[in-house]
Amino acid sequence: MKTLDVSVVTPSGPVLEGSFDMVVCKAETGEIGILPGHIPLVAPLQISAVRLKNGNETKKLAVNGGFMEVQPDKVTILAQSAEKATEIDVQRAKEAKERAESRLQAKQDTIDKTRAELALRRAVNRLDIGK
Amino acid sequence: MVSASKMSKAELNAKGFVPYADKIQEVVASIANSTDIGHPMLTKREVKKTGYMVITSDRGLVGAYNSHVLKNLINTIQKRHQSKDEYTIIAVGRKGYDYCKKRELPITKSIIGVADHPKFAEIKELAQETVQMYIDGEIDELNIIYNHYVSAISQQVTAKKLLPIENLHNEGTVSSDYEYDPNQEEILEVLLPQYAESLIFGALLDGKASEHAASMTAMRSATDNAEDLIGDLSLTYNRARQAAITQEITEIVGGVAAQE
Numbered sequence: 316m317k318t319l320d321v322s323v324v325t326p327s328g329p330v331l332e333g334s335f336d337m338v339v340c341k342a343e344t345g346e347i348g349i350l351p352g353h354i355p356l357v358a359p360l361q362i363s364a365v366r367l368k369n370g371n372e373t374k375k376l377a378v379n380g381g382f383m384e385v386q387p388d389k390v391t392i393l394a395q396s397a398e399k400a401t402e403i404d405v406q407r408a409k410e411a412k413e414r415a416e417s418r419l420q421a422k423q424d425t426i427d428k429t430r431a432e433l434a435l436r437r438a439v440n441r442l443d444i445g446k
Numbered sequence: 447m448v449s450a451s452k453m454s455k456a457e458l459n460a461k462g463f464v465p466y467a468d469k470i471q472e473v474v475a476s477i478a479n480s481t482d483i484g485h486p487m488l489t490k491r492e493v494k495k496t497g498y499m500v501i502t503s504d505r506g507l508v509g510a511y512n513s514h515v516l517k518n519l520i521n522t523i524q525k526r527h528q529s530k531d532e533y534t535i536i537a538v539g540r541k542g543y544d545y546c547k548k549r550e551l552p553i554t555k556s557i558i559g560v561a562d563h564p565k566f567a568e569i570k571e572l573a574q575e576t577v578q579m580y581i582d583g584e585i586d587e588l589n590i591i592y593n594h595y596v597s598a599i600s601q602q603v604t605a606k607k608l609l610p611i612e613n614l615h616n617e618g619t620v621s622s623d624y625e626y627d628p629n630q631e632e633i634l635e636v637l638l639p640q641y642a643e644s645l646i647f648g649a650l651l652d653g654k655a656s657e658h659a660a661s662m663t664a665m666r667s668a669t670d671n672a673e674d675l676i677g678d679l680s681l682t683y684n685r686a687r688q689a690a691i692t693q694e695i696t697e698i699v700g701g702v703a704a705q706e
Contacts, residue, residue: 324469326566326647328462343636344628357473358627359636382637384473384624393470395566395640 317351321367323376323392330397331376337368338390340383349385356385362436364444365392375400377444379437403445412438449665452562453598453658459563460595460651467648474611474641477630485631486581487638490610496526496533497554497585499576499608499646501592501653502542504559508657509664511593512541514603518591522605523551534585536576538650554579564654566647573643580609581639588642592649593656599663601656608645611638 318334338349341363349356359382367374381394415435419428478488500519502512519535519542527533530552537543537556546553557572579585588609593601626633 322465324466326463326466326644327459329465342627343632347627354625355623356625356627357477357633359633380640382473382633382640384469391469393466393473393640395570395643 319351320389323397325394325397335367335369340365349390352387353385358383362440375444377441400444403441405445408438408441449658449662453662455563456655456658460655463648463651467644470641470644474637485634488611491586493586495585497588499536499590500542502539503657504540507664508661511657511660515591516545518603564650569647569650573646577639577642590649592653595652595655598659601660
């Protein structure tokens with residue numbers, strides 16, 4: 316069976332490389348699944364989980380600020396940060412979540428609010444995957 | 447030799463960044479080439495205010511590392527600008543910040559205490575804000591001045607124009623026909639700031655590698671000089687001591703001879 320070469324790259328270096336049967340991730344327009352032989356595609360990703368499937372095994376990555384480039388046999392995910400489930404610092408994410416929530420409740424000006432919302436989404440995403 | 451290990455780590459970091467930079471450049475170029483969208487970050491506009499991002503070190507003992515960069519900055523400013531309203535400085539590193547502060551150059555943003563091996567998260571905010579300044583029209587051009595790491599013994603001052611993004615078209619990348627989700631405009635909207643931020647981060651990594659290399663060279667020559675100095679001084683000391691002893695003997699011998 317055909318597989319996809321997946322590489323996940325961040326500014327701090329490659330996070331993951333390998334072949335998988337299927338890649339599922341959340342693009343700006345909604346969830347999208349990539350199988351081998353997909354047409355070339357570029358799509359920005361939401362702060363979300365990227366799921367890499369290999370048989371019955373599923374690997375999860377927490378991705379933030381990324382987009383993906385798809386070619387028939389290759390998927391490249393470029394992200395500002397990407398972490399494997401095992402690498403996630405759950406404690407830190409929890410703290411970040413609390414911080415962001417208290418900031419959101421404080422109702423400051425809009426820029427801080429957007430920032431806090433983004434931070435909250437990142438933290439929740441990490442927690443979901445890290446569990 | 448702390449610097450030597452820091453340097454090799456910094457070099458590794460800079461190399462680890464390359465795949466990301468290449469890929470993002472490739473995708474940006476292929477989108478930009480396949481459309482005629484005049485995204486503000488791709489189009490030149492009349493330059494009323496120029497931003498200069500200067501990457502320097504926090505610490506001294508790095509030889510001519512900082513002075514080269516700052517000299518380049520001053521030369522450029524003197525050549526291109528008449529008044530202080532025409533440019534602004536974004537200072538990375540204490541040395542650059544202090545220098546500009548002392549000369550009363552306008553500093554809009556600064557970051558001090560960047561780690562030896564910076565993570566993207568540390569610089570992200572500054573990079574984002576800087577790119578935002580360009581998008582908001584506060585600056586119409588962004589230049590970056592830093593030391594490019596050529597090798598352990600050679601670093602080169604580089605001044606690059608970051609924004610507007612140019613030279614994408616002559617990279618000769620294979621532009622595949624991509625499907626865009628949702629569409630090219632919106633992807634560019636997300637991608638271009640990321641691309642610019644990644645360029646800033648890349649320059650910083652490059653600068654850091656140079657900094658460690660420069661500090662390694664500077665420290666080594668400081669050690670060498672100190673050793674030379676120690677050698678010279680011990681020789682002088684021994685000579686003086688010997689001279690004193692010889693004189694004492696001569697005096698004693700002279701005294702004995704006079705009594706006979």
